[in-house]
Amino acid sequence: MAIDAATVRKVAKLARLREPEERLASLAQELNGIMSWIEQLSEVDTDGVEPMTSVVAVKLPLREDVVTEGGDASRVLSNAPKAIDGFFVVPKVVE
Amino acid sequence: MVVEMTQTSKLIEGRTGSWEIVLGLEIHAQVASHAKLFSGAAVGFGAGPNEQVSLVDAAMPGMLPVINRHCVEQAVRAGLGLNAKINLWSRFDRKNYFYPDLPQGYQISQFKDPIVGEGEVEVERDDGTTFIVGVERLHLEQDAGKSIHDLDPNWTYVDLNRAGTALMEIVSKPDMRSSDEAASYVKKIRTILRYLGACDGDMEKGNLRADVNVSVRRPGAELGTRCEIKNVNSYRYIQQAIEYEARRQIEIIEDGGAIHQETRLFDPGKLETRSMRSKEEAHDYRYFPDPDLLPLELDPAWVKAIQDSLPELPDPKRKRFQSQYGLSHYDAGVLVADQARAAFFEIAAEGRDAKLVANWTVNNLLGRLAENGGDIETSPIPPQDIAGLVKLIEDGVISSKIAKEVFDHMWAGEGTPAQVVEKFGLVQITDTGAIEAAIDKIMAANPDKVEAAKDKPQAIGWFVGQVMRDTGGKANPAAVNEILKTKLGL
Incomplete structure (x- = not known):
């Protein structure tokens, strides 16, 4: 899969990364290098091998439906750049 | 099996022909x-x-x-x-x-x-x-x-x-x-x-x-x-x-x-x-x-x-209400649309005429609740009282007409059906003597109508209406009809 400058621009935008236009070509080259490196993996024959979902043999743990957390808005908000009356406050976003 | 509606009835007309959504x-x-x-x-x-x-x-x-x-x-x-x-x-x-x-x-x-x-x-x-x-x-x-x-x-x-x-x-x-x-x-x-x-x-x-x-x-x-x-x-x-x-x-x-x-x-x-x-x-x-x-x-x-732990779901419940209680498709549908309604009905229908109970629940109670923006949870009348009302009708104590009046008192929180009937003297007159007296009075006052009824048997309806009016709706309609027929020679 070849990644061009347009793809890099789109991915950067979706990830909210600002990349100057002149960097796109070199980033595309770098990403292509990474992709081709990953593609080497497809040389391995995986026929009949179950996809591995975890490196340890454990099942998904489940919790009971019991309230154990919350009730501490100040802690939740402690890293917020701006907070008023218990709300996070962010620059206006309107639909 | 219910017949599928024709497709055309769902189409919308545009300027250039029909469209389907x-x-x-x-x-x-x-x-x-x-x-x-x-x-x-x-x-x-x-x-x-x-x-x-x-x-x-x-x-x-x-x-x-x-x-x-x-x-x-x-x-x-x-x-x-x-x-x-x-x-x-x-x-x-x-x-x-x-x-x-x-x-x-x-x-x-x-x-x-x-x-x-x-x-x-x-x-x-x-x-x-x-x-x-x-x-x-x-x-x-x-x-x-x-x-x-x-x-x-x-x-x-x-x-x-x-x-x-x-x-x-x-x-x-x-x-x-x-x-x-x-x-x-x-x-x-x-x-x-x-x-x-x-x-x-x-x-x-x-x-x-x-x-x-x-x-x-x-x-x-x-x-x-x-x-x-x-x-x-x-x-x-x-x-x-x-x-x-x-x-x-x-x-x-x-x-x-x-x-x-x-x-x-x-x-x-x-x-x-x-x-x-x-x-x-x-x-x-x-x-x-x-x-x-x-x-x-x-x-x-x-x-x-x-x-295995699932409750009875609306579709099977509806079918059961139709087969077990003989309810109409419509009444059963209204009752099972909400679990609380269905439960209310089943309590009220216990040992009673279920169709009558469904009728009172759907048409009177739910209708009245809807007018007031409520549903069965906010009913001022418990299912036992709907059962009680239906029992009074079944036993001939009150007519369906009087039952509506009793229902209004029940709605107003004035007591159980029996208490309401007692308090407001709404017991149906089944005493034939009293009914006969009322009929005799009406016949005596309207000889022309008596004469007319001999040729036109459907005129009996007018007499029934008069008796009901005179008795405040409390006369047993079946008894009134029977006695009238005899007296008018029909």
């Missing part, structure tokens, strides 16, 4: 649970801002999601209630997008491998005919927080109390052909979920809401391009949004234009839909399996145990 719905139903899908924070309405938020919900670095077993169980129950395939192996994916009320930067959802696969639901139209809506899938996902835009002109306020609450998204196949069918489908899903206890169905609080996919086509043609109307939260809005959107699309096509697939928002004030342009670019969600969560594997024995 094709509708598919995504219903978001909040799982009725104490805690959130992946954290131990409380789920609920009305708490102070950010008071029901754990560090997982706030997406603090290093916090890991742990799934709520009860929420999984509710999804399985819902799947079974929708006659759907339960997938014993499912997985969670990240749906990536940025918005201030989504602190993780992604929603944990199920994309490729949902917990519930295909199913189907039988839905009834308002005219009593039925149709089948296919269910594509049901998956579990997190809800987002809430953005409040009107507290400040320059800032948006964010409350994460709802963030991480468990939702079931139920995706239908494009099997609906009119706004009425779409509303009926949502009603049916809501009823089933409420029976199961999986979702409280409170649409006002947004606990059940729908995204509606609308497209139009010439009858029998290929599917048209669809637009998705987001977050519609009442039956009426669903219908209005569909009506408007179908008209809009038809006009564009008839003017030679083309529909572009997009997300739209319904404005209930203006009764129109408008484009949500901000969503367009973000449509590339770059789903991938959430590395924080292992696959969700269900034990078949557990699923079986859930299946």
